[in-house]
Amino acid sequence: MVPIKAETELNDNLTDITGETDMDKPAEDSGTFEDANQGQQNEIDYDEQAETLAGDWFNPDPGKHEVTFLDNGNMDTVQYSDDEEPQPVGIFTVEVDEKKMKWSVNQAKSPTSLWGQLILYGKENKGLEGETITLVRSGTGTDTNYTVPEAAEITD
Secondary structure, three states: OOOOOOOOHHHHHOEOOOOOEHHHOOOOOOOOHHHHOOOOOOOOOHHHHHHHOOOOEOOOOOEEEEEEEOOOOEEEEEOOOOOOOOEEEEEEEEEEOOEEEEEEEEOOOOOOOHHHHHHHHHHHOOOOOOOEEEEEEEOOHHHOEEEOHHHHHHHO
């Protein structure tokens, strides 16, 4: 099998020292797909790949929520717009209302921020995996506040 070279405006205008364009020369045989992948078995591990799917994301409405942490979370970065720097976030797998979801929490410096409350609570309990917290969200937009009552004693 010989691949067909794509003709481009650039190739039409280029000539080598013999006066031939690239299009006048025969294409090199780069083999077949089977040749290129010979000896390589890259089967999909469906269990592993299923774990990497985002699935549903927890976006708490105002009110009270019982949140169970199914892992200790992983650090990542999120870029919210092209003109902003990537921001560090913690990504947790949680269960809320018997539904498994991912939860992204922005990293912050204040111990009273949601991030600060989770970090202090996790430090006190040697991690968050297996822990259940009450999350209280009040307000909307820029006036949103999060409280984790279990962390109140730690942050005071």
